[in-house]
């Protein structure tokens with residue numbers, strides 16, 4: 001897939017300190033890119049650089065394969081920090097005002113956006129009476145008015161209740177799956193991101209410390225049963241011939257990692273013992289998703 005966004009050593013300094021430090025990040029067409037970092041890690045600053053709200057001090061960037069940003073940024077819809085909405089107006093009036101501000105000629109785009117974010121039925125209700133989730137969806141509707149190919153959303157689920165989070169999640173999946181919109185979204189809520197992201201970038205103190213796909217993440221966090229036995233060779237034979245599995249490997253310290261059977265460690269133990277293998281220890285192992293992210297993000301403080 002072609003790259004929608006590629007940055008090379010992008011750097012932004014504030015008072016001599018790098019808020020974004022040599023970031024080389026890659027968003028492919030069709031991705032839902034989860035941009036993860038603790039508060040103050042540099043997520044917002046990076047998004048401001050991409051959307052042209054701030055200028056980089058160093059580095060370069062390619063958008064939609066080119067560097068004519070005045071053109072390519074028109075293909076981006078972005079919501080950085082909170083959406084700017086008029087509280088005394090309805091959802092429709094807000095979108096109409098935004099449409100005129102952006103100089104978008106098609107009037108129908110307002111209805112379409114309202115429908116997409118499921119706010120078409122809010123009638124005369126003023127935005128000041130909306131829930132935070134509704135406001136966030138209205139903010140996303142603003143982004144959709146120009147029919148973007150690329151959405152950049154800064155912490156769109158921050159502060160939402162579980163229902164609000166699910167509504168945004170479903171909306172993003174629809175926009176990506178049905179409308180083919182590539183999405184870059186930041187969050188520090190790891191579990192939620194993991195439900196929708198197809199790839200990830202982890203930023204820590206302005207530095208992109210890792211970038212990987214969903215598949216890579218699953219491999220890195222693969223859970224297993226760690227088994228210590230007296231005779232590794234014999235144990236391997238039992239696993240193959242009795243349990244009919246080849247989903248295991250043997251570590252240099254002669255520990256077996258068995259992938260699968262995580263809920264059946266008792267049965268695995270019994271099978272090995274009944275076939276003449278002495279089991280010293282058997283226990284689930286492997287890092288969970290959150291543990292993995294936390295470690296990469298620089299620990300648990302202020303997450």
Ligand SMILES: Nc1ncnc2c1ncn2[C@@H]1O[C@H](COP(=O)(O)OP(=O)(O)OP(=O)(O)O)[C@@H](O)[C@H]1O
Pocket residue numbers: 014015019037038039040041042043044045046
């Ligand atoms: N306009 C600015 N002037 C000075 N420092 C800034 C400015 N904008 C951001 N910073 C600093 O840059 C660093 C990164 O901030 P940024 O807002 O990009 O982080 P973030 O990951 O988006 O965090 P948060 O989720 O809290 O917004 C922080 O130390 C912040 O104080």
